[in-house]
Amino acid sequence: MRESSHPLAGLRQRIARIAASSGFESRPAAGWLASGHAPFDDALGGGLATGRVHEFFAADALDATSAAAFAALLALRSPGRAPLIWLRTADAARRAGHIYAPGIAELGGDPDRLLLVEAADPKALLACASDAVRCTGSAAVIVESWGRFPLLDLTAGRRLALGASDAGTTLLMLRLNAAPAPSVAETRWSVTAAASHALDADAPGAPAFNLELLRWRGGAAGARWRLDWNHDEQSFGQGVGDAALSGALLPLPARRALAAHRAEAA
Amino acid sequence: MRLASVDAAARAAGLRPGMPLADARAQLGELVVVSHDPVSDHDWLDRLAQGCARYTPLVALDAPDGLILDIAGAAHLFGGEAGLVADVESRFARLGITLRHAFGPTADAARALARYQARPAPDEASAIRRLPVAALELDAEATTAFVRAGLKTIGDLASRPMANLAARFGADAAMALRRILGDAPSPLDPRVAPPPVAAERRFAEPLGSSAHAVRILAELVGEAARILAERGKGGRHFRATFFRSDGLARSIAIETGLPTRDTGLVMRLFAERMDGLADPLDPGFGFDMIRLTVPRLETFGASQLGLEGGAVKDAAIDELADRLATRLGRRRVRRLRPADTHIPEQAQLELPAIDTPPPLPWQAGEPGEPPTRPFHLFDPPQPIEVIAEVPDGPPQRFRWHRVLHAIRRYEGPERIAPEWWRRRDNGGLTRDYYRVEDAQGRRFWLFRHGLYDEKPDPCWYIHGLFA
DSSP: OHHHHHHHHHHHHHHHHHHHHHOTTTSOOSOEEOOSOHHHHHHTTSSEETTSEEEEEESSGGGHHHHHHHHHHHHHTSSSOOOEEEEEETTHHHHTOEEOHHHHHHTTOOGGGEEEEEESSHHHHHHHHHHHHTSTTOSEEEEEEESOOTTOOHHHHHHHHHHHHHHTOOEEEEEETOOOOOOOOSEEEEEEEOOOOOOGGGOOOSOEEEEEEEEETTSOOOOEEEEEEETTTTEEEOOTTOGGGTTOSSOHHHHHHHHHHHHHHO | OBOSOOOHHHHHTTOOTTOBHHHHHHHOTTOOOOOOOHHHHHHHHHHHHHHGGGTOSOEEEETTTEEEEOOTTTGGGGTHHHHHHHHHHHHHHHTTOOOOOOOOSSHHHHHHHHHHOOSOOSSHHHHHHTSBGGGGOOOHHHHHHHHHTTOOBHHHHHTSOHHHHHHHHOHHHHHHHHHHHTSSOOOOOOSSOOOSEEEEEEEEEEEOOHHHHHHHHHHHHHHHHHHHHHHTEEEEEEEEEEEETTSOEEEEEEEEEEEEOOHHHHHHHHHHHHHTOSSOOOOTTOEEEEEEEEEEEEEOOOOOOOTTSHHHHHHHHHHHHHHHHHHHOGGGEEEEEEOSOSSGGGSEEEEEGGGOOOOOOOOOOOTTSOOSSOSEEEEEEEEEEEEEOTTTOOEEEEEETTEEEEEEEEEEEEEEOOOTTTOTTTTOOOEEEEEEEETTSOEEEEEEESOTTTOSSOEEEEEEEEO
8 A cells, every 4th residue: 555655655745846937827918909999808818818729719610800910919909010920721711711811901001921821621720720839929810710620629628728928929810601619728719790880871980809718717607798899990909889788799880770761661 | 646855875776856756666665655645744943943043143944954054253152163063063973964065155055055165275265266056046957058168166166257147048047157156146044033132151061950940041031120120111922932952952931012121020920921831841861042022013112000000900811811821822812893794693792802903983772773783693503493474474483402402583684794805705695583582581583594485495593592
């Protein structure tokens, strides 16, 4: 009995040591990717932690652009000229469309910071992603995938997370047309398009996003936000006139428009 | 169809190039015909020329079936001219190639001797003088005229005053004669310019293992890096050529976005490229020479690290871009640059990151206005079914990928006219773009391709998606 308890204690000590040295979750974040929207950033303790993995799900293929744009704007609003490395597969342009620099420039992002990498297949994508997260000096790495991604299992995810944590790279996983699944990500988001605040003559307004926090390692999940992009201030803000509506599924102006439409129809 | 070329057996049976195929088949029932592929022939000649770079760096193609080697100062490395020829012949024999060769004081003389020499001669000068006048390669009429006048050899022509020849047959004939005789220079147009920096290693015993070859390559990169450092240059393009003992050569090239002379970096890129080769480096019967050339140099001074570590970070990104470009192909790692046009799909250029021109300003958005250009662009645009007022009303609802979208808000049209000054057919159709938002808040960029007075029933397309 005594003989066996000694190695057991030794093993316990070893496990404790390993957990203390390599527990990347336990390390404090070096910085944050802030959205510029105070309630959102405060709720997350400053924004999305850098050096971590964050996942953005667009369950519906039609919300792919919203998810991609939210991740890109979040990374591009960080100051400096650090490049944003964007990895996608060769068929991504056919499915989601080409990343269109004039549109990004009009949103206030700097397209010259983009470094686009096109991998032939998901396997190559994952290999390139693991190289990209180990490279220091990028504003963020966006890895865009479409549909199910069986290669990205817990092992692969943890490897990416460790690489990101070691190099201090923020990895934003764009999971387009995919249902949320367990992973080692720090935060997991569901992004959908939100109806914009109409301009004069009922023209579509500034980009608006509905965000739902599906999982957060540092706290409770389930919160919802509606963020509007303000390209003059280079920040996400709350849409005009619906400060009380955070978490609402349908903002007021859209309801109004709907009502007006119904009235017309009637 | 006519015969382009015949082999020795067919020639013995009386077939000649230029003969109709039907005649040839009638004459020789068992004729084996292979279709003529000049492009592949040229590629093959080019590969042979690449293999001949082992003898001299100055190799010129003499299409369709000749190679000219400038062996001045190089023949003694192979035991003189006879040794060089023996080496060439044994290697080419292994590839199943029969060859004729000749040495000459100038490229044109050597060429004429190799192609037209019919009678033996005691020395070079008299061999040239005994060449038939056809060696001048003038048109058939001029050649016939020479022969009718009794001028059968180059020597006959050379003994006449040059001025008479020029007056009767033109300056070209006189020039061709002077080139063959060596009175006028016949410059060589080498296949590749000699590279500015090169290092090579020859092996007495062929090298059978690729891994060993890679270690030798690392030593060569180290040598090249020392030469580069002495000159204050860095390489942008490195090419390793592995010469096999059976005469073929395999080239592997890498590129970097910034000049470098870092042996570790270059070797990592070479390893990346070799891992990604579809057909791996095959030593065959062994490599007997490995050469590293640096065809593209740029000034690269001593580097100083930034105090804040800025330069180091940029270097890391550039190295990542180089590595990914080497692994995936140079066109797969891109940066975006604006192009000066109104046509949306042509307004951005996706250029290889390794070779991107300096950034140009992008058109910024109007303050307080939402973007007028989408975040994602479909190229080509995708057709949709639209219900809209005729002739130029906004779309009411549209069907895309079998989903019906009811439009709540719209802005437009933004009319984009074709570039009539670029295209001959007056540029095609005008497009009317609408920025629309559906009931779920998704924003689309739709356009009608053509006005109603341009086209009876214009189609609608979705061109992009807004954030």
